[in-house]
Structures are given as C-alpha cells and as structure tokens.
Amino acid sequence: MNGIGSDPDPGGASAVSPPNTAALRRWVTAFCIIRFDLERGQVVEKSYPDPPPLPPDKLRIASFSSFPDSMSYHLPHNRSTLHDSLFSFRLPYSNSDQISHKDQDYLYGFVFNRQRQDPRLPRGGEQKSVVILTHLPFSTVFRLLLQILGPLCFDLGHTALSLVASHVAAWPDPVRGAPMELPIGNASLRVHLPPNPECSPQVVQSNPAVPHGLFHDSDMFSSFRGVILHLWNLWELMLIGEPILVIAPTPSQCSEAVSALVSLISPIPCSVDYRPYFTIHDPEFARLNSLPSGVSFPPVILGVTNLFFLKSLRNIPTVVSVGSQSPNSTRALPVNGIKLDQLSKFSPSTFFNSIKLKREGPLSLMTEHKEAVWSKYTGCTKPDTAVLNRLVDAGVSSRVEESMSVVNNEILRRHFLELTTNFLAPFGPYFRVDTPIEGTSPFMDPPPVNPFRSGEFLEGLATRGPGKFLAKRMRSNWLDLYRRFLEGQNFMPWFQRRRAAAETEQKRLWRQARINVDIQKLISNMSELERLDLFNAVERYLLRELESSESGARESIAACDKLKLHLQAVYNVLPKDTQELLVSNPKRASLLQYSATTTDPTR
Structure with a gap:
C-alpha cells in the first residue's frame, strides 16, 4: 500500500543539512512556488534550485500548466474562501520530433494549487501553486510528497522548499518494481514504484x-x-x-x-x-x-x-x-x-x-x-x-x-x-x-x-x-x-x-x-574433434566474460574463474600435440597457466 507513515511533520528545519543538488536530481528537477500576477501573469516566486535548471521556454509552459485554464468550477461565494486542488501535467522535454518513450524526454509536473476568493482583493481573489517538476512519472511518490509540501509552503513560506529538498536529496536511488520507504522528517512515504x-x-x-x-x-x-x-x-x-x-x-x-x-x-x-x-x-x-x-x-x-x-x-x-x-x-x-x-x-x-x-x-x-x-x-x-x-x-x-x-x-x-x-x-x-x-x-x-x-x-x-x-x-x-x-x-x-x-x-x-555444467560428464562422451570444438567454444565465452569483468562486476569475475576451470579440464583430455599447438598462443597460454595453478573441484 502507498501512504504516509508517522506524523507528516518534516520538523527540525535547523538541523537539516543543505540539499545536495546532484542527489536531488535523482528524484526531482526543481521545486517551485508560482504566483499568478495580475500584471505579469505566471511568476516563479521561489524555486529550489534557484533558478530552476530548465530552459526558459520549458519553464514558461510548466508555469502556465500549473494553474486552472479557466474558472471551470463553482466555489461558494463566502467572504473568504480557500480552494486547494492537486493535479498533474506532462510536457515533452526533448526538442526532437521523434516519439520518445524515455522518462528523461518528458517533464512531469505535480501541482498543489490554492485559490483564495476574497472580494477585498483585486479581481476578487488570488492564486498560487506549489509545483514539483521531475522527469520521473511516479505519481505514487509525488502526490504524497505534495500533500506535505503544499500546505507547508503556505505555513512556513519559501524555506519549506529547501527543507523538503534536503530530505528528498537524502533518499536512496529509485528502485523500480520494489517497495520503498522514503523518510521525510518524522514521516515516511511508503510507496511501491512501478516496474x-x-x-x-x-x-x-x-x-x-x-x-x-x-x-x-x-x-x-x-x-x-x-x-x-x-x-x-x-x-x-x-x-x-x-x-x-x-x-x-x-x-x-x-x-x-x-x-x-x-x-x-x-x-x-x-x-x-x-x-x-x-x-x-x-x-x-x-x-x-x-x-x-x-x-x-x-x-x-x-x-x-x-x-x-x-x-x-x-x-x-x-x-x-x-x-x-x-x-x-x-x-x-x-x-x-x-x-x-x-x-x-x-x-x-x-x-x-x-x-x-x-x-x-x-x-x-x-x-x-x-x-x-x-x-x-x-x-x-x-x-x-x-x-x-x-x-x-x-x-x-x-x-x-x-x-x-x-x-x-x-x-x-x-x-x-x-x-x-x-x-x-x-x-x-x-x-x-x-x-x-x-x-x-x-x-x-x-x-x-x-x-x-x-x-x-x-x-x-x-x-x-x-x-x-x-x-x-x-x-x-x-x-x-x-x-x-x-x-x-x-x-x-x-x-x-x-x-x-x-x-x-x-x-x-x-x-x-x-x-x-558438469564439464567432466560433458566431455566423457565426446570424440577428439568434438572436444577441440568444445575447447574453442569455452575459450570464446571466457574471453567475453573477461571483457565484462573489466567493469568490476562480481558475477562476471566469478564466471571467469569457473570458465577457466572448464577450459583447463577440456585441455587436459586433449592429445599432447594438440595441447602444444594450443599453448603456442601466448594469450591462451596465460589463461591455461591461471587454471593450472587452481585446484579443479571437478577433478
């Protein structure tokens, strides 16, 4: 189940270390507070990072998408009325005309919008939105996060952005297809990311x-x-x-x-x-x-x-x-x-x-x-x-x-x-x-x-x-x-x-x-020519694994060790003249020399 655990109070603002911007980008591109100004239109009042790491045209479209396109719902006409809403949008981020299926080629916006109607204000009201901009389509995470961040911004002001950013920057890398518990102050977001x-x-x-x-x-x-x-x-x-x-x-x-x-x-x-x-x-x-x-x-x-x-x-x-x-x-x-x-x-x-x-x-x-x-x-x-x-x-x-x-x-x-x-x-x-x-x-x-x-x-x-x-x-x-x-x-x-x-x-x-594979059992029923073909095949796959092991992958290193043992086992059953011909190749000889110094558990 997705939800918020414990008390959703980030708390301890003074004790939180400054956000690591690079770590934050694993989850969020930017947090923004956007205000609708009667003269200037949509204005980014505050963001973290500041300025937002977005091209101006993308930020402009995101700002327009963070407000209702029209007064399409009817609010009670009290002297002062608050109306909060959560919604989301999606924008192409890549300038390519080709259809893309990669997360990084789209920008997702998750919005907490507050409309305040008050006849004492110019035009009878004001609007402001708290927006999470991200390249990840994880509504399970960002809707819950927005339920904390949105009200917090209206209570604490701009400092809420860097406060929440510090917690998000400390999260581990996203793990798709697995449940995660993401701490935010005294609370934690319990989510299950899609695969x-x-x-x-x-x-x-x-x-x-x-x-x-x-x-x-x-x-x-x-x-x-x-x-x-x-x-x-x-x-x-x-x-x-x-x-x-x-x-x-x-x-x-x-x-x-x-x-x-x-x-x-x-x-x-x-x-x-x-x-x-x-x-x-x-x-x-x-x-x-x-x-x-x-x-x-x-x-x-x-x-x-x-x-x-x-x-x-x-x-x-x-x-x-x-x-x-x-x-x-x-x-x-x-x-x-x-x-x-x-x-x-x-x-x-x-x-x-x-x-x-x-x-x-x-x-x-x-x-x-x-x-x-x-x-x-x-x-x-x-x-x-x-x-x-x-x-x-x-x-x-x-x-x-x-x-x-x-x-x-x-x-x-x-x-x-x-x-x-x-x-x-x-x-x-x-x-x-x-x-x-x-x-x-x-x-x-x-x-x-x-x-x-x-x-x-x-x-x-x-x-x-x-x-x-x-x-x-x-x-x-x-x-x-x-x-x-x-x-x-x-x-x-x-x-x-x-x-x-x-x-x-x-x-x-x-x-x-x-x-x-049980290499001894496999070679026991083979002819001399088949054993030679097997030697060449084992060597070919061993060289592939050696290339992969250069990156330090533990699985490839273990596979190399086992394949070298297989190579030595096949080599041992070949005729002496064939063995001499094979080891005339220095690279191959080095592979066999390694195996010769290793005890073969199958022998």
Missing part, C-alpha cells in the same frame, strides 16, 4: 496492490463512474492508440481521468503522447488547432477543462466528458443516469436520452456539463456484466464513498489487467525462452527467438481463435482489434521491450548453464 516497461509482465493478478504499470494509484472508478459502460470501448481505444479528448470541470478531475486511461491497458506502456492537463498556452495547441480539414487527428490523449477545445478541436474522433461540477460533493452511482442494479433493465427514457445525447454531440457541453462519451469508433469488447454487478454503490456518505471507491478500483483493475493479459497471450510464443536440453552442450549459441511477421500472426490467430476468455467477451470483429493494435503506436515499443527482455533472460539462463 520498468522492459520487465516481463509476471504480475500476481490476485494481488492488485502490486503495481504493474504507471499511475496504478489513479482513481479509475471515480473518474469514469458516470460512463462506466464505455470503459471497455476506452480500453480498446487506448490499446490501439486512438486520439481522445478528455474534458472535465477541474484540472484535478481531467488529469486523474487521463492517468486512469493510461493505466487501463497495463502492463502495456502507453506509447501515445498523453497530457493529463493541457492548456491553450501549450505550443502544441497551435499545431493541433491548425490541422487542415480532412487530415486525421494525431494520436494523443488530451485532458482539458477549457470548453474552447470543443470548438477548436472538433475533428478529434472521441470526446469523453467526466467529473462533477462540485468535485467535493458525494453522488449516488449513476451510469448515464442508471444505478448499477438497474443496468440489466431496459428503460425507454434512458434509450431516448442516449439517442438525444449522441445527436447533440460534444458541443452540448457548452450549455451544461454532463458525463458522456462521443466516439466514431465501434468496439468489439462487451461490458462484463459480472464485473459491473460486483461494483458497490457508495451511497451518500463521503467516508463510505471513499472506501467503496477503493473496493471498486480493485475490481476494475483486476478485470482490465486480466483482459489485457489475455489479449496479449497469443504473442507469448515470440517471447519464449529456450534453455539447453539436458545432456547437450551449453557452449553453443542459443537459438534465436521466434521471428515475428504480422501477416503470419494474424492468419494463425484467425485459425486458432482468441481463446475462451476473450471469445466470451468479444464480438465477431475481434480480429480487427488485433490488426489495429499491430498498426498502432503501442504495439512495436511494447513488443521490442518484451523481445529484448526475453533475449536477455535467455542469455542469462544459458550463461548460468555454462557455469554450472
């Missing part, structure tokens, strides 16, 4: 608390509770990398919904550009707004609050409207106006309302916010009624709603993980790892991993079928989903990572087999 995308997706489906992708802490259920029947279509759209516009009343709601969409296809990493919170000030907006008529919208997931996007980006094929005008209010559990226990019942009024909603289109949101999905895509995956029937109605209590949301998220995540895993199952043979057959020599090169050809794959899949799990949940056009997945942007990056992971694992297993 590397290159890792094999061997996840424990019975334990959804173990992360298997980015943003596994996002609130999928609360984000899409009003359009929950569309989740399966959205899963397909994310799978094939189609463009989606997510619109919500607040930055918190839209960034949470986009994060939930990215996590929906876990363990597949989302290779489509996604922006949890996108504003009209982003340079990318001008390009998207000027697309010629008839040109396909590029694959991107945009989370927005400004209704202007509905007009300017009206050629985007899928629009998802989520969230509530009153984000703190509790709701019953409607699904386009239906409670879960009524999903199986036909209602003429509901049917006509859905037809009316579709006819009105997304522009109807200009007059009234409603939760709905408009899409030109026709999916093949049917909503799973068994899953829907297990979801719990939260009722009207905020405390009960929060606990029920946790339960419902667990149900949904487990289901979509299982759905994605079964969808990817036909690709399994292309990642199959072969190990040496018992009794054969591990000193030959491992067989190549099965080559992939999309045409052959689809033909074979059409013959075999999608498997029982998917067959029960998909319509007859299921093969088209695979075809579009192969053509989309998510497939090849995922496939190449999984292929590389399989090849690395196969090399590791064969290397281990070479080290552990």
